[in-house]
Amino acid sequence: MNVTSVNLAEDWFYGEYTFVKTYPSVNTSYTAFFLGCCRISTLANNADDEYRVSTIVTVGNNNDAPISTVPPFISLPVNTSAATYQIPATDPNGDALTFALVPNNQFGSGTVQPTGLSVSSTGLITFNTVGKPLNSLWNTAIFVTDSKGARIQLDLMIRVTTPSTPPVFDYTVTPANNASYVIQPGQTLSFSVKASDVDPNSSVSLSAVGLPVGATFNPANGNPVTQSFSWTPTISSVGTYQVNFVAQDNAGVQANSIVNIAVSLKPNFVAPSLGNGSVLCYKPGDTINQTYTASDVDTTDDVILSLVGSAETGMSFSPTLPTAAANPVSTNFTWLTSSANWGINMVVVRATDSYTETKDDTVYYIVNTPPAFATTQGNTSVTAGQLFSYTFSGTDADIAQGDAISLSHTNIPSWMSINDNGNGTWTLSGTPVLADSGTYNVILQLEDETNHFNGTHCGDATQTFEVTVIPCNITTGTSVTNVLCHGASTGAIDLTVNNATSPVSYTWSNSATTEDLSGVGAGTYSVSIVDANGCTAADTAEITEPATAVSGSVSVSPSPTIAGHAANTIYLGYGPQSVTLSATANGGTPGYTYSWSNGATTASTTVSPTSTTVYTVTITDANGCTYSQSQTIKVIDARCGNNNNKVLVCHIPPGNNNNPQTICISANAVATHLTHGCYVGPCGSSKGGRNGDENGNISLQEITEEGVWNIYPNPNNGTFVLELPSKEQAQVIITNIQGQVVYKQEVNNTSKLTIELNNAAKGIYLMQVVSGHDTYQTKLTVQ
Numbered sequence: 165m166n167v168t169s170v171n172l173a174e175d176w177f178y179g180e181y182t183f184v185k186t187y188p189s190v191n192t193s194y195t196a197f198f199l200g201c202c203r204i205s206t207l208a209n210n211a212d213d214e215y216r217v218s219t220i221v222t223v224g225n226n227n228d229a230p231i232s233t234v235p236p237f238i239s240l241p242v243n244t245s246a247a248t249y250q251i252p253a254t255d256p257n258g259d260a261l262t263f264a265l266v267p268n269n270q271f272g273s274g275t276v277q278p279t280g281l282s283v284s285s286t287g288l289i290t291f292n293t294v295g296k297p298l299n300s301l302w303n304t305a306i307f308v309t310d311s312k313g314a315r316i317q318l319d320l321m322i323r324v325t326t327p328s329t330p331p332v333f334d335y336t337v338t339p340a341n342n343a344s345y346v347i348q349p350g351q352t353l354s355f356s357v358k359a360s361d362v363d364p365n366s367s368v369s370l371s372a373v374g375l376p377v378g379a380t381f382n383p384a385n386g387n388p389v390t391q392s393f394s395w396t397p398t399i400s401s402v403g404t405y406q407v408n409f410v411a412q413d414n415a416g417v418q419a420n421s422i423v424n425i426a427v428s429l430k431p432n433f434v435a436p437s438l439g440n441g442s443v444l445c446y447k448p449g450d451t452i453n454q455t456y457t458a459s460d461v462d463t464t465d466d467v468i469l470s471l472v473g474s475a476e477t478g479m480s481f482s483p484t485l486p487t488a489a490a491n492p493v494s495t496n497f498t499w500l501t502s503s504a505n506w507g508i509n510m511v512v513v514r515a516t517d518s519y520t521e522t523k524d525d526t527v528y529y530i531v532n533t534p535p536a537f538a539t540t541q542g543n544t545s546v547t548a549g550q551l552f553s554y555t556f557s558g559t560d561a562d563i564a565q566g567d568a569i570s571l572s573h574t575n576i577p578s579w580m581s582i583n584d585n586g587n588g589t590w591t592l593s594g595t596p597v598l599a600d601s602g603t604y605n606v607i608l609q610l611e612d613e614t615n616h617f618n619g620t621h622c623g624d625a626t627q628t629f630e631v632t633v634i635p636c637n638i639t640t641g642t643s644v645t646n647v648l649c650h651g652a653s654t655g656a657i658d659l660t661v662n663n664a665t666s667p668v669s670y671t672w673s674n675s676a677t678t679e680d681l682s683g684v685g686a687g688t689y690s691v692s693i694v695d696a697n698g699c700t701a702a703d704t705a706e707i708t709e710p711a712t713a714v715s716g717s718v719s720v721s722p723s724p725t726i727a728g729h730a731a732n733t734i735y736l737g738y739g740p741q742s743v744t745l746s747a748t749a750n751g752g753t754p755g756y757t758y759s760w761s762n763g764a765t766t767a768s769t770t771v772s773p774t775s776t777t778v779y780t781v782t783i784t785d786a787n788g789c790t791y792s793q794s795q796t797i798k799v800i801d802a803r804c805g806n807n808n809n810k811v812l813v814c815h816i817p818p819g820n821n822n823n824p825q826t827i828c829i830s831a832n833a834v835a836t837h838l839t840h841g842c843y844v845g846p847c848g849s850s851k852g853g854r855n856g857d858e859n860g861n862i863s864l865q866e867i868t869e870e871g872v873w874n875i876y877p878n879p880n881n882g883t884f885v886l887e888l889p890s891k892e893q894a895q896v897i898i899t900n901i902q903g904q905v906v907y908k909q910e911v912n913n914t915s916k917l918t919i920e921l922n923n924a925a926k927g928i929y930l931m932q933v934v935s936g937h938d939t940y941q942t943k944l945t946v947q
Contacts, residue, residue, distance in 0.1 A: 168375040171383065176236045178373050191224035193313050199272065203303060207321070208296070210303040214272040217305075220315035226521075228256040229314040231424075233374025233408035236320060237301075239416040241327035244293045251287035251306065251318065252422045254342075256404035259310035263287040271305035271319060278302040278322070289322075296324045323416055330419045331368045331411035334358040337390065338409070344424040348432070348461050352396040353425065357381075359411035360388035366413045373408040376401060376425065397427040399461070431460045431467045431515040433525040434492065443528045445622030448503040448562075456525060458515035459492035465517045466491045472512035472524065476505060485513070505531040506565040508617055533561040534623025535569045535610045545632040548601060549665035549697035552580070553593040558610040558625055567612045572624060575607035577631075598697050601635040636699030637663040647686045647709035649789035650752065655707035656682040657689060664695035685709070714752025716783040718745055718795040726844055732796065734773060735844045737803035738811045738834055742772040745795055747781040755786030775799050800845040804828035806893070806935075813837050814847035828935075875931075879945035882921040886933075888914070894935040898944065901928055921946060 169178035187194055197218035205212050219229060232253040240247035253261055262285045268276045280292030283306055296302070302322040309315040333341070337358040347353050361368050370391050371383040379395035393407070405425040412418045433440070436455045446452060458467050466489035471481070479499045487493050497511065509529045516522045539556040546552040558569045571590055574582060580594035592608070610625040638661060645656035658680050661668060670679055673690045681689060686709035693701040723731045726739040734741060746768040749756040760769050761780040771779060780794040804812045811834050815827045818840065824847040829837065834844060874887035888894065888911070896917065898907035906924060911917055921929070929944040 166377045168377065168379075169371060169373050171369075171371055173369065174237065178236065180377070187221065187223045189224055192222075194221045194223065195219070196221055203272070204301075206301055207303050208300045209278050210272065210275045213274050215275075215319060216270070216272045217317050217319055218270075218315075219317060220309070220313060222312055222314045225312060227259075227310070227312045227314055228404060230255045230259075230261055230308045230310050230316050231374075231404055231406045232308055232316065232318055233406045233422075234318050234320050235371075235373045235408060235410050235418075235420075237323050237416075238289075238320060239323045239325040239412070239418045240291050240293055241417065242293050242296060242298050242324045244327070247291050247293050249289040249291075249322075250420075251283070251289060251308070252406065252408050252420060253287060253308050254344075254404070254406050254422075254424045255310050256426065257310070257312075259312055259314075261287070261311075262309050264307045264309070266305035266307055266317060271317065275303070275305070277304055281322075291322060293324050298324055298326065300324045325416040328366070328413055328415040328417045329361065329363050330417045331359045331361040331366075331413050332419060333409075333411065333421045334360065334388070338421055339423050341421045342424065343422075344426070346426045346428060347397060349397050349399045349401060349427060349429070350461075352394065354392065354394040355423075356390055356392050357409050357421070358388055358390040359419065361411075361413045363413060363415075369412050371410050371412075373410060374406050376405045376407075379407075381407075393423075395425070399429065401427045402429045403427055429461055429465075430521040431458050431465075431517045431523045433458045433513075433515060433523065437525055438527050440525050441528075441618060443530060443617050443620035443622075445530050445532065445620070446501055447533050448501055448506065448531055450501050450531075452497065452499040452501065452529060454497045454527070455494055456497060456513045457492055457494040458523065458525070460517050462517075463491060467493045467515050467517050469493050469495050470514050470516065472514050473510075475511075476509055478502075478505075479511070489518070499529070501529075501531045503562070503565060506533075506562050506567065507531065528617055528620075530617060530620075530622050532567070532612065532622055535560040535612045535625045537608075537610065537625050537627050541627065541629050543630040543632075545634050546596065547634045547637040547663050548596050548598045548699065549695065550663075551593065551595045552631060553591060555585070555589055555591045556608065556627070557589040560612050562612065569610055569612050571608070572611035572616075573607070573609035575605065577604040577606075580604075580606070580631075596633040598635055598699070600633045603630055603632045606631055636697070636701070638693060638695060638699050638701035639663060640693065640701055640703040642703055642705040644705050644707055646707055648753075648787035650710045650713035651685070652709070652789075653683050653685045655684045655686060655709075656680070657684075657705045657707065659691060659703065659705075661693060661701070664693065664699065664701075665697050666695070668693060668695045710751065710753050710785075710787070710789070712751035714749065714756075714783060714785045714789045714791045716747055716749045716781070716791050716793050718747050718779075718781060718793050720745055720795060720797070726838075728838070729843055730798065733798040733800060735800050735802040736774065737801070737808065738831060738844050742770050743797060744768055744770045745779055745781070745797075747783060747793065749783045749785070749791075752785035752789050752791075753787045757784045758782070759784070771797060773797050773799050802845045811844060812846050813842050813844055816841045827940075875942065875944075879947050882924040882946050884919055884944070886917045886919060886931075888916070888933075894933050897932045897934070899930050899932075900925075901930075 165179045165181040167177050167179040195218055197216055199216035201214050202212045203210050203215055230253055234251055238249050255261055263283050265277050265283050281304055282290050306318045307315055337356050339355050345353055359368050359370055366387055367385055368387050368389045369385050370389045372381045375381055376395055381391060381393045384391045407423045409421045410418055434457055437457050460467055468486050468489050470486035481495045481497055483495055487495055512524055512526045514522055514524050535558045538559050541554050560567050560569050579596045579600050580592055583591045585591055606629055608627045641660040643658040647655045670677055671692045686707050688706045690704045720732045721744045722740060725734055747758055758767050759765055759782045776798045778794050778796045780792055783791045802812045804810045805828055810828045811831050813827050813829055813834060815825045817823055826846040876885055878884060894911045896909045896911060897905060899905050907921055924946050926946050931942055931944050933940040
C-alpha cells in the first residue's frame, strides 16, 4: 500500500493499494470488490459492521473509470435541515458522471444509510443534521458511474460539527477549483495552495487527499496557511489523478479545492504541429504549408499519421497519408487556396500508436477575404447640443460566395447610438449635452460570416477615431453703424452669433433683449449671450459720433452800413444799399455745403433788400448733418422829397437832446448832420425815424439853421422872404396864437417867396410849410 496522505491530528491516513486482475479482452463489464470487518465502533450508524467496496470494470472499450478523492471525513454543521457537500469527482475520458446512494446492505452486511441523507445525480450530498448529536459520525456509501458503465464506490464518514465560516482558498495563488493539467512522464508540475479563515482565533489545517505516488505536499497549519505541491511523474505514473486539497478550521468545517492531473503516454503532436483546435486565417490565393509531427514518449512505440475524413481538392500531404510507422513521424500539408475554398475548412490528422491509442490534431483553415470599410471618419469635434452623424458601410470580396457583413463590435459613448439602415449601411449619431464634454475614442468593427471561429478572428475591419465634445463654441461678431450727427440716436449694432443652439437669449447693457440694436446713441454697449445648452458668450461694441455737433455763425459786412448806426441795417436812400452775409461752419464733419434762403449755395451771399428781410443759411456737413442760422437785415426807408431824392435825418437840436426832429435834407448835407449826433432815418427808429411825439412836424427854424430852409428877416414888420431848398410844391400856412389862419399860399415851381402880412397885428405867429407828407413849422415875430 502507498500512503499518500496522513492526518495525525484526526488520526487517519489515505493510501492506495493496487490489485491486478486480467480479464478477457471482450467488450463486457465486470464487478470487482473487497470486504472485511469491521467498521469503527463510534459510528452513529453501521458501528462495528462489515464493509464492502465494489467497482464495475468495463473491458474492450478503452474506457477508464471515474476518479474521486473525497476525504475519509467530511464535516457538516449541526442543526441544519439541508447541510450540503459537493462530491469531487472526474472522468479521465471526459464522460458524464452520475451519483447515487449505495443501497442498504450493499456496502456491508447490515449497513444502512443515515436517515435524512440524499445525493443528487450531480453529486450534491444533502443531510438533515437537526437532532444529530454534535461531533457524531455517520457512515455513507455513494456510487459514481460514467456514461459507459464504469463505476466506483465511495465509502466515507460525515462528522456533525459546530457551525462556523468555512475556510477559503486564495485563488490568486491556488489553481482554480477543478483545474486540469495534462503532463507527460518526466515533466514537473509545481504550484502553491493557500487558504485562510475569517473566524476569530481560528487556525486552518491544510492537507491533500489523493496525492500521486512521489508527489510532495506536507500538511500545514496557520492562518493564512500556504504549502507547495510538486510532482515529476514517471512512465509508471501514466494515468489520471485527482488531488483534493482540504482546508479545515478548528471546528472541523472544511473547504475543498480540486486539481485534476493526467499523465499520458498516448502519442502527442509536437512542434512544429499546431495545437489541437487551432484556427488559421488565409485569403483566397494563399498557399498553405504546414507540417504535422507526432511522437510517443515510449521510444519503442511507433506512430502512424492518417487523415480523418476526405481532403479538399488541391490538398496534398508529403509523405502521403497514412504514413509509414515511425517515432517521431511527420507529413507536410500543402494547399493552394482559391475563392472556391471560401469558408471554414477542417483538417483532422490522427496519430495512432502500436497500442491503437490515438490523438487527433484538428486544425481549422479559414479561407476568407476580410471585410473593409468603404467610408472613413477622421478625428473630429462637435459642440455640445449639436448633432454628430456618420454613415458608414463596408465591402467584402467574398459576397459572391455567399458572405455577408455585419457590425460585430462597437465602443461608443453613451450619448451615441447606431442604427442599421437595412441597406448595408449603418448610421452612428447622437447629440451630446454640456455634461458630455470631453474626448471619446470610438471603435467600429465589421466582420463577415466566416471571419471568426472558436474565438479566433480573421481580419475584422476596425475603424478608430476620436470625437471631442466641445463644451461651448459660441463665436460672435459685430457690425457697427456709427452715429453720423452728434447727439443723434441713429446708431446700430448688427450682432452675428455662430455655433449657438436655439433658442438664444440676449441681454444688452442698455436692457435690450434683441439680437441687434438700432436707434441708439453713441456709447459702448455690451451683450451677454446664453443658448439652449447653457453655453455663454459676450461681446462689446462701440458706437462713435462726431466730437461736436455741426454749428455755424453768420456775419454781415459792412455792418453798420453807416458809422454809428444800427448793425445789420440798410438805409434806403443813403449809405450802402447791399450787404454781404458770410456763413462760418464749425463742428460736425468737415466738408460743408451751404444753402441760403435766397437760393445762394456759397458760404457768402450779397443781398440788397428793400424791406426788412430774414435770411437763413442751412449748413450741411460731410455726414449730412445740418444746422440753420438766420440773420435779419433791417431796412429803414430814409428817402424823402417828392422824388425820394432826399434823406430823412433825425435831427438832434444842440442842447435839446430830448426834442429830436425828423428833417428831409439833401444827401450832401447828411454827413454834416451826422457829425453832431444826428442820424439817418426818421426819429423813433434805431438810429433813424421820427419821434412819436412830433407827428411829422419839423422846426423850420432848425432847418433854416442847417442852411436848407431860410426865413428873413425874423422878426419883421409883416413882410419877409421864405427861401425853399428846391422848387417843390408846398403849402404855406400862417396862424396867430389864437389858431386863426392869417395867411395861406400854394407854392409851386419856386424856391423863393416874399410874404406880406398886410395889416397884421404885432405879435407872434406860427408858420407851417407842408411839403408832401412832411410838415415844417417855425415861429414868426411881427413888430
